[in-house]
Amino acid sequence: MKKRLMFALLLVIAMLAGCGSGPDYTVKVTKELFYQKDAAVPFEIKVTEGKKAVKGLEVSAAFSMANMDHGTTEVKLADEKKDGTYSGEVALPMSGKYEVAFTLEKDGKKSEEVIDINVVKAKGVAKLNGEWITNEDVSFYKLINQLQFAISRETAQKKYSGAQLEEELAYLESQEKLIDDKNQLVTQIIRLRSMAMLAEEKGHKADAGEVDAALGKVRDQYNGYASAGKLIRDYGEEKFWSTEKQQYEMIVLAQKVQQDLVAQVKKENPTMAEQEVYFQAQKKYEELLVSQVNSLKIEIL
Secondary structure (H helix, E strand, O other): OHHHHHHHHHHHHHHHHHHHOOOOOEEEEEEOOEEOOOOOEEEEEEEEEOOEEOOOOEEEEEEEEOOOOOOEEEEEEEOOOOOOEEEEEEOOOOOEEEEEEEEEEEOOEEEEEEEEEEEEEOOOOEEEOOEEEOHHHHHHHHHHHHHHHHHHHHHHHHHOOHHHHHHHHHHHHHHHHHHHOHHHHHHHHHHHHHHHHHHHHOOOOOOHHHHHHHHHHHHHHHHOOHHHHHHHHHHOHHHHHHHHHHHHHHHHHHHHHHHHHHHHHHHHOOOOOHHHHHHHHHHHHHHHHHHHHHHOOEEEO
């Protein structure tokens, strides 16, 4: 009797264990996870069964630190790309080693997978082919935009008066608010760096003389406006011009790509008007930019 009872219990346990076990999924982190203070950052995984991507799962992840007790941070991951890739955003308490427990469910069948990951402190707001775009980079680009608005405002004050001046200043003020958008500033940085990289791939170089000449022109421009001069002094003149020189090394490279495209359009269309040549060259430049950006590994935090 006891043997029968023991056998029955073992059979029930085996059946329950069988009912609870789901498919054998493999979870791989596809986007390095970084820590940013008081901010949620992107997290992405790829789920496979054998070598086949698994779509249509309901996925949740629970993060807990391996060596400290900071509680558990839970996040649901969405199957946005429909290719076995699941992503979401997670705000973690600090950098360090984490244990991540995944729950994966589909058609009533649930599986669990646990992996260890190392979360490092972010050195910036984005990465372009492994190179960080830092907060300092973003701040500098914000300053560059502020300089352009300062020049436009000062120009308007010299050119207009009365209601027309008020209208122009109101417009500039509304547009200037856009430069607080971090994503827009990061996009500007990515555009320039991407085309500078393409220029180098094509064998172009930014000669010191070319860079100095271009820098001299912008220096003369800024010197002509008191408001621009004040912004540069507040930032630190030596620091500003050192960073601006680095930017103009990339600008000169990007301009060489533009020059190539202008020459190409002229060769293909020898009778085309100059204005149309530059219009068509700019179209090709934008198409090339999109292609170049798509070819690079870009991670936005």
